[in-house]
Amino acid sequence: MAPHVTPTTSTMSPAAASAVAPHRPRLGTVIRRVSLSLLIACVVPATVFYVCFVVAGVWTAIAGALVWSYGAIGWRAVTGRRTSGLLILTAMVMTGRTLIALATDSTFLYFLQPIISDGVVGTTFLLSLATARPMVARLAGDFYPMDHELSVRPRVRRLFRNLTVLWAMLCLGKALMTLWLLESQSLETFVLVKSISVLAINVLAAVATVAAATIVARKEGLLGHVAEERLVPVPA
Numbered sequence: 001m002a003p004h005v006t007p008t009t010s011t012m013s014p015a016a017a018s019a020v021a022p023h024r025p026r027l028g029t030v031i032r033r034v035s036l037s038l039l040i041a042c043v044v045p046a047t048v049f050y051v052c053f054v055v056a057g058v059w060t061a062i063a064g065a066l067v068w069s070y071g072a073i074g075w076r077a078v079t080g081r082r083t084s085g086l087l088i089l090t091a092m093v094m095t096g097r098t099l100i101a102l103a104t105d106s107t108f109l110y111f112l113q114p115i116i117s118d119g120v121v122g123t124t125f126l127l128s129l130a131t132a133r134p135m136v137a138r139l140a141g142d143f144y145p146m147d148h149e150l151s152v153r154p155r156v157r158r159l160f161r162n163l164t165v166l167w168a169m170l171c172l173g174k175a176l177m178t179l180w181l182l183e184s185q186s187l188e189t190f191v192l193v194k195s196i197s198v199l200a201i202n203v204l205a206a207v208a209t210v211a212a213a214t215i216v217a218r219k220e221g222l223l224g225h226v227a228e229e230r231l232v233p234v235p236a
Helices: 014-020 027-056 058-078 085-104 107-128 135-142 154-184 187-220 224-230
Strands: none
Touching (some): 027 085, 027 187, 058 085, 058 107, 085 135, 107 135, 107 154, 135 154, 154 187
């Protein structure tokens, strides 16, 4: 009797192997998800705020940015699309800032709160390093399908820890920079410089995050084209 041989993805046909192999998105798909998430949660609200600020004043700008964030959440819910954790976090932070500014009738407190929130977020990221799931690991599912087997791989765990440190330092650095701008510049200059500089910092950090994640993903065979290459039968 011929020995029983368990088929593997290296000996299966591409069609059969694709049926048992986990779906791995391509790099372009991951980049589009990250870009769209940043665009909706960060870039557009900042742009809406600045345009409304120039045209109609600070209170209109505050209301406009908040309306955009909740409008985006509502639109994605109505259309059955997943809402990213980044968008929800942004809306919650902006809501708190707006309520405090309205309660105190102080726009200064509105601009001071991001400094405090950046400090809190940065500290939270650092404290999460003491847990089994650093903060970046909790947000990674918004951009890439995660499961337990994948999240405990040594390279992936090391990536999550390094990126958590990166974003913690970024948040704390933004807090210090924004505090200096708020105390040393006029409101008009502050809004303009902060809008441009914070956006540029976030984009650069996002690019660095995607680049680091791509390196690890290629080593782990987690990108679509890499996975497909591994499903091609190997000639005897």
